[in-house]
Amino acid sequence: MKARHPSFIEMLKLVCEIREVSPATTRKYLSWNKRYIKFLNRKHPEKYGAAKVEEFLKSQKLEHRLSNSTVRQAEAALRFMYRHLLKRATKHWDFSHIYIKENMLRRLLRWL
Numbered sequence: 001m002k003a004r005h006p007s008f009i010e011m012l013k014l015v016c017e018i019r020e021v022s023p024a025t026t027r028k029y030l031s032w033n034k035r036y037i038k039f040l041n042r043k044h045p046e047k048y049g050a051a052k053v054e055e056f057l058k059s060q061k062l063e064h065r066l067s068n069s070t071v072r073q074a075e076a077a078l079r080f081m082y083r084h085l086l087k088r089a090t091k092h093w094d095f096s097h098i099y100i101k102e103n104m105l106r107r108l109l110r111w112l
Contacts, residue, residue, distance in 0.1 A: 008044065008085075009034060015085050032077035035060075046086055050093045053078050057098050065109070068099045 006014070012033055016026040033045075039056050040048060056078070061071050075095060082088040 008037070012081055012085050016080075019084060021080075028073060029077040029080055032074045033081050035074075036078055036081075045081065049082075049088070050090075053082075053093070054095055054098070057095055061098055062109075071098065 009030055013026060013030060016029060021029070036053075036056055037043075037045065039059065040052065045052075053075075057071055057075055060066050060074055061068075066074075079090045079093070083090050
């Protein structure tokens with residue numbers, strides 16, 4: 001009988017356990033990564049990088065109207081996945097331009 005390969009999310013959960021990430025943080029990281037994979041039309045994140053992460057974070061910020069802190073949590077989850085599971089460097093990623101002031105965003109959205 002062949003052994004079943006763990007899914008990408010199962011592997012991420014295992015990496016969280018190995019790195020001793022708290023259970024609550026693990027749940028959030030898994031949730032954000034599931035959303036990201038859904039955003040990628042169920043394609044493997046390995047095929048993508050900073051540009052797609054930025055597109056995802058912008059969509060979360062603008063379309064779903066999430067707060068800066070919530071989007072930063074999503075960014076942390078995706079950085080963790082890319083850095084520790086896919087072994088990609090993420091230090092050069094800069095998404096600071098996404099985090100505009102909340103009141104400025106509200107004013108911009110009024111015009112849409």
